[in-house]
Amino acid sequence: MSKPIPIAVVGSGYVGLVAAVCFAEMGHQVICVDNDERKVAALQAGDTLIHEQYLPELLGRYRNDRVRFTTDLGEATRASDAIFIAVGTPQSEAGDADLSYVEAVACEIARSLTTYKVIVEKSTVPVYTNEWISRALERNGVDRTLFDVVSNPEFLREGTAVGDFLHPDRIVVGADSERAAKVLSDIYAPLTSGDYYEREGIIPGMCSTSEPPPLLLTSTKSAEIIKHASNAFLALKISFINAVSNLCEATNANVEQVARGMGLDSRIGPKFLRPGIGYGGSCFPKDVAAFRAVADQLGIDFSLLTEVEKINSLQKKRFVSKVRSALWNLRGKKLGVLGLAFKGDTDDIRESPAIDIVRLLLAEGCSIAAFDPAATERTQQVLPTDNKLRYATDAYDAAGDADALLILTDWQEFADLDLRRINQALRYPIIIDGRNLYDPSAMSDQGFTYLSVGRPVVHPVRDLASSAV
Numbered sequence: 196m197s198k199p200i201p202i203a204v205v206g207s208g209y210v211g212l213v214a215a216v217c218f219a220e221m222g223h224q225v226i227c228v229d230n231d232e233r234k235v236a237a238l239q240a241g242d243t244l245i246h247e248q249y250l251p252e253l254l255g256r257y258r259n260d261r262v263r264f265t266t267d268l269g270e271a272t273r274a275s276d277a278i279f280i281a282v283g284t285p286q287s288e289a290g291d292a293d294l295s296y297v298e299a300v301a302c303e304i305a306r307s308l309t310t311y312k313v314i315v316e317k318s319t320v321p322v323y324t325n326e327w328i329s330r331a332l333e334r335n336g337v338d339r340t341l342f343d344v345v346s347n348p349e350f351l352r353e354g355t356a357v358g359d360f361l362h363p364d365r366i367v368v369g370a371d372s373e374r375a376a377k378v379l380s381d382i383y384a385p386l387t388s389g390d391y392y393e394r395e396g397i398i399p400g401m402c403s404t405s406e407p408p409p410l411l412l413t414s415t416k417s418a419e420i421i422k423h424a425s426n427a428f429l430a431l432k433i434s435f436i437n438a439v440s441n442l443c444e445a446t447n448a449n450v451e452q453v454a455r456g457m458g459l460d461s462r463i464g465p466k467f468l469r470p471g472i473g474y475g476g477s478c479f480p481k482d483v484a485a486f487r488a489v490a491d492q493l494g495i496d497f498s499l500l501t502e503v504e505k506i507n508s509l510q511k512k513r514f515v516s517k518v519r520s521a522l523w524n525l526r527g528k529k530l531g532v533l534g535l536a537f538k539g540d541t542d543d544i545r546e547s548p549a550i551d552i553v554r555l556l557l558a559e560g561c562s563i564a565a566f567d568p569a570a571t572e573r574t575q576q577v578l579p580t581d582n583k584l585r586y587a588t589d590a591y592d593a594a595g596d597a598d599a600l601l602i603l604t605d606w607q608e609f610a611d612l613d614l615r616r617i618n619q620a621l622r623y624p625i626i627i628d629g630r631n632l633y634d635p636s637a638m639s640d641q642g643f644t645y646l647s648v649g650r651p652v653v654h655p656v657r658d659l660a661s662s663a664v
């Protein structure tokens with residue numbers, strides 16, 4: 196059993212909160228800091244704030260014990276060997292990452308730093324951020340021997356964040372000093388040694404004692420680039436398959452077959468080749484833009500990333516055209532919408548392509564009944580109910596008397612609908628699926644006109660001749 200290490204995590208968003216409870220689960224003593232008093236009070240009282248599998252369980256186990264929540268960064272700094280910075284790095288007007296929160300945290304840490312600490316960048320930051328953090332600490336009077344700045348990017352996905360953190364494909368540690376590298380190796384030892392996976396009641400996942408995750412030690416700059424390059428590459432993969440899906444639609448081919456044929460090549464791999472309505476969320480759009488901005492600032496032509504963004508933005512407009520192609524005119528049409536979150540298993544609507552599409556359809560004069568299993572409340576804050584938009588109680592309510600039903604988020608429950616009930620609820624049996632959740636021929640058998648992404652349109656078996664599409 197490895198030695199518990201006192202750790203501070205600054206920021207209680209997706210990355211910070213999940214890292215805090217997972218470090219506790221690994222056996223460490225954690226103080227999670229946030230400057231938002233209401234958030235801290237809510238976390239102390241047991242509110243998880245975000246919809247994430249296993250988070251309530253881990254918070255229940257460690258809250259106010261192995262994980263303490265506070266607004267006092269000074270106290271947390273003094274009490275910890277390593278301070279993980281996991282605050283937001285939003286997109287600035289110019290497209291690059293706004294690092295003012297990171298800088299503010301670095302300056303505040305400087306005030307309480309009197310013994311050696313490792314400062315860890317956990318937020319997604321551009322290359323050279325470690326140097327800026329060092330400079331900020333030194334400018335605020337901290338002796339250079341009292342700290343090292345390390346990059347330890349996080350690769351967790353929302354919806355599966357806890358499992359991803361404790362069962363990672365790899366742990367990347369960018370450290371330019373052996374002393375700092377050792378602190379990070381010790382922190383992750385429960386995972387890399389495989390000890391964690393021997394324990395009872397652990398969070399399940401892919402790693403095991405015989406196959407623990409590898410820890411890759413790199414320079415700080417390489418680690419910073421690994422994070423941006425990984426997200427940009429995944430976004431590129433999605434835009435690539437979306438462009439291929441458009442080609443499939445134009446030729447009546449089937450993108451699912453194409454993606455399978457490509458993915459079986461082990462050099463390509465099957466993951467992140469699901470076509471849809473474009474990627475969204477708080478990471479890919481922001482990180483592709485930030486990586487492009489870094490390249491621009493360094494005088495490197497990386498216009499490939501501009502194309503990735505262009506395809507992504509067009510994909511949403513193509514979906515609206517698809518709805519038009521099925522319904523002729525959009526003005527005055529009544530649509531049921533399933534899904535508002537940027538992907539399934541989360542209540543996060545940041546940069547959600549589903550919300551963008553809802554906005555576009557409202558602007559075209561449609562009226563919408565929308566349903567999402569978790570994201571409705573958040574959506575209501577940005578798109579309040581009005582005479583063109585209402586929030587349905589379930590999928591069947593959303594379908595009620597609609598001219599067509601649209602699937603915009605890949606929630607499992609939308610793949611398990613009672614299709615007979617949906618068919619009865621709709622005014623016309625038309626489903627336009629932006630996530631390819633159903634098999635087209637089965638939908639045709641069930642009496643639907645079914646449009647999806649990169650696959651041929653199908654019509655009800657019984658009703659082929661009279662179909663409007």
Ligand code: UGA
Pocket residue numbers: 319349350351352353354426429433466467468469470471472473474475476477478479537538539
């Ligand atoms: C992403 C990365 O996958 C994580 O590794 C990374 O840590 C995280 O960003 C981050 O930087 O914090 P996340 O944004 O939670 O994670 O979501 P993903 O599961 O990657 O999905 C992103 C978007 O791509 C979603 O809108 C999703 O629907 C879409 N997507 C994903 C597709 O359209 N097709 C696919 O094949 C996969």
